[in-house]
Amino acid sequence: xxxxxxxxxxxxxxxxxxxxxxxxxxxxxxxxxxxxxxxxxxxxxxxxxxxxxxxxxxxxxxxxxxxxxxxxxxxxxxxxxxxxxxxxxxxxxxxxxxxxxxxxxxxxxxxxxxxxxxxxxxxxxxxxxxxxxxxxxxxxxxxxxxxxxxxxxxxxxxxxxxxxxxxxxxxxxxxxxxxxxxxxxxxxxxxxxxxxxxxxxxxxxxxxxxxxxxxxxxxxxxxxxxxxxxxxxxxxxxxxxxxxxxxxxxxxxxxxxxxxxxxxxxxxxxxxxxxxxxxxxxxxxxxxxxxxxxxxxxxxxxxxxxxxxxxxxxxxxxxxxxxxxxxxxxxxxxxxxxxxxxxxxxxxxxxxxxxxxxxxxxxxxxxxxxxxxxxxxxxxxxxxxxxxxxxxxxxxxxxxxxxxxxxxxxxxxxxxx
Numbered sequence: 192x193x194x195x196x197x198x199x200x201x202x203x204x205x206x207x208x209x210x211x212x213x214x215x216x217x218x219x220x221x222x223x224x225x226x227x228x229x230x231x232x233x234x235x236x237x238x239x240x241x242x243x244x245x246x247x248x249x250x251x252x253x254x255x256x257x258x259x260x261x262x263x264x265x266x267x268x269x270x271x272x273x274x275x276x277x278x279x280x281x282x283x284x285x286x287x288x289x290x291x292x293x294x295x296x297x298x299x300x301x302x303x304x305x306x307x308x309x310x311x312x313x314x315x316x317x318x319x320x321x322x323x324x325x326x327x328x329x330x331x332x333x334x335x336x337x338x339x340x341x342x343x344x345x346x347x348x349x350x351x352x353x354x355x356x357x358x359x360x361x362x363x364x365x366x367x368x369x370x371x372x373x374x375x376x377x378x379x380x381x382x383x384x385x386x387x388x389x390x391x392x393x394x395x396x397x398x399x400x401x402x403x404x405x406x407x408x409x410x411x412x413x414x415x416x417x418x419x420x421x422x423x424x425x426x427x428x429x430x431x432x433x434x435x436x437x438x439x440x441x442x443x444x445x446x447x448x449x450x451x452x453x454x455x456x457x458x459x460x461x462x463x464x465x466x467x468x469x470x471x472x473x474x475x476x477x478x479x480x481x482x483x484x485x486x487x488x489x490x491x492x493x494x495x496x497x498x499x500x501x502x503x504x505x506x507x508x509x510x511x512x513x514x515x516x517x518x519x520x521x522x523x524x525x526x527x528x529x530x531x532x533x534x535x536x537x538x539x540x541x542x543x544x545x546x547x548x549x550x551x552x553x554x555x556x557x558x559x560x561x562x563x564x565x566x567x568x569x570x571x572x573x574x575x576x577x578x579x580x581x582x583x584x585x586x587x588x589x590x591x592x593x594x595x596x597x598x599x600x601x602x603x604x605x606x607x608x
Contacts (some may be wrong), residue, residue: 221245222234222243222244222245224240224523224526224527225527226468226473226527226528227468227469227470227471227472227473227476227527229412229468229527230242230243230244230412231412231415235416236415236416237351237412237413237415237416238411238412238415238469239409239412239413240408240409240412240465240468240469240523240524240527241405241406241409241520241523242409242412242413242599245601246599246600246601247351247598247599249601250352250597250598250599250601251351251352253601254352259592259597260597260598263592263594263595263597263598264352264598266594266595267345267348267349267352267595267598268349268353270345271345271346271348271349271358271361274341274342274345274346274361274365275346275357275358275361277338277342279339279342279364279365279367279368279369280335280336280338280339280342280365280368280369281335281339281368281369281372281375281376281377282294282295282296282297282298282332282335282369282375282376282377282378283295283374283375284329284332284335285298285329285330285331285332285335286329286330287330287331289382289383289392290383290392291382291383293378295376295377295378296377296378296380296382296383297332297336297377297378297380297381297383297384297400298331298332298383298384298386298393299326299331299332299333299336299383299384299385299386299397299400300323300325300326300330300331300333300385300386300387300388301315301317301323301326301385301386301387301394301396301397302322302323302326302385303317303318303319303320303321303322303323304316304317304318304323304387304388304390305317305318305321305323306388313389314387314388314389314390315387315388315389315390319504319505319506320504320505320506320565332377333400336369336400336403337403339365339368339369339403339407340403340404340406340407341406342361342362342365343362343365343366343406343407343410343411344406344407344409344410346358346359346361346362346365346410346414347359347362347409347410347411347413347414348413348598350362350413350414350417351413351414352598356417356419358414359414359417359419360417360419362410362411362413362414362419363414363417363419363420363424365410366407366410366411366420366428367420367424369407370407370427370428370431371424371427371428371431376431379431379432379434379435379438380435380438380442381393381397381398381400381401381438381444381445382442382444383397384396384397384398384399384400384401384444385397385399385400393444394444394447395443395444395445395446395447395448395450395451395455396448396451396455397444398439398444398445398448398455398458398459398462399448399455399458401435401462402458402461402462402517404432404435404462404466405461405462405465405520408432408465408466408469411425411428429469429470429471430470432466432467432469432470433470433471433472435466436463436466436467436470436472436475439459439462439463439466440463440475445459452490452491452500453491453498453500453501453510453514454498454500454501454510454513454514454517456486456487456491457487457491457514457517457518457521458517460479460483460486460487460517460521461517461518461520461521461524463475463476463479464476464479464480464520464521464524464525465520465524467479468524468527473528476524476525476527476528477528477530479521479524480521480524480525480528480530480532481530483521483525483532484532484535484537485537487518487521488518488532488535488537488541488542488543489537489538489541491514492537492541492542492543492545492546493541494539494540494541494545495545495549496542496545496546496547496548496549496550497511497546497549498510498511498514498515498546500514501513501514502562504563505563505564505565506563506564506565506566507560507562507563507564508550508553508557508560508562508564508567508568508572509564509566509568509571511546511549511550512550512568512571512572512575513571515543515546515547515550515575516575516578518532518543518546519543519575519578519579519582522543522582533582533583543582544583547575547576547579547583547588550572550575551572551576551579551588553572554569554572554573554576554589555569557569570593573589573591573593574593574596576588576589576590576591577590577591577592577596577600578600581600590602
């Protein structure tokens with residue numbers, strides 16, 4: 192029996208009592224994510240789930256001494272200042288009106304679907320790996336959603352590292368416009384996400400767009416000491432995500448995405464587990480984490496460590512990494528509930544560790560990858576391996592800090608580059 196299997200009954204019981212849940216393998220001097228409170232107890236009240244106190248505290252201490260961190264910080268502040276100068280985005284910015292006739296409903300276009308030149312007003316067709324630039328147009332909400340998540344994240348980090356209240360106020364304004372202000376807030380659904388003209392007004396695949404909300408949750412936690420979001424607003428944000436969790440659990444699109452057998456299913460789990468934690472619905476998060484070994488690891492990772500559902504894509508390596516990033520997010524949320532998914536080993540050795548080793552073997556060996564890949568994602572692999580070294584290191588995998596990543600994960604002594 193794995194540590195994860197042994198801990199499942201305990202975690203499910205602890206879900207009703209968040210303070211009783213603790214991560215499974217943190218060193219004695221390392222902060223612990225505790226259920227729906229995240230890292231708040233050891234991070235000055237900052238209720239984060241992705242950003243770790245030990246990392247950010249060490250990075251902040253090195254701002255002036257480490258040239259790479261100093262350069263990343265200067266770039267962060269420049270981006271934060273640009274975000275402050277802009278208007279917070281909202282679903283009200285789009286030019287189109289959803290079929291629901293409610294502009295508060297989110298609308299996006301499926302990434303790989305294109306009009307047929309001979310029949311531009313007819314049904315769109317799929318071209319895997321070829322992004323239709325129309326997805327970023329102001330007819331849809333995708334660009335505004337991405338900008339919201341980036342701005343909230345960048346402004347919150349700028350506040351943490353600089354201590355300047357203007358950045359916290361900016362992050363709060365961004366979050367308020369997207370989630371809380373009745374005049375601009377998005378309805379908590381993805382009924383019309385990743386629509387395909389002539390095919391569907393919205394699809395289960397559109398649930399994936401909500402992955403951007405994960406960053407907004409940590410941004411809200413990181414600015415907590417500033418008071419830029421009031422307690423009532425924080426409760427309102429939790430309520431928004433609770434309603435969104437209900438939508439994910441009960442809607443046709445939500446149920447359809449949960450049934451997906453590729454990276455979409457993994458990202459469904461990553462989102463609902465994190466959103467449920469933030470919404471203080473640890474019972475939902477615990478059920479997702481408890482089911483994950485059998486539902487995802489055993490079914491989506493083969494004995495070699497490959498993810499077969501991703502290997503048929505034109506960007507097979509990219510999607511293998513993308514799927515693993517979602518699995519890591521689930522494992523991080525599970526750790527908050529005392530469930531060890533990182534060290535789970537299923538039938539014939541299927542595991543996150545084996546899947547990580549499988550992709551890590553191709554670092555600096557793009558030409559040896561035996562499946563289709565249109566654009567080799569070297570930087571994405573390095574970022575994944577930083578997270579892997581946190582899970583199984585230090586020193587197990589290379590830690591190479593790239594730009595903004597240097598402000599999120601510290602390079603510790605002994606970690607390989």
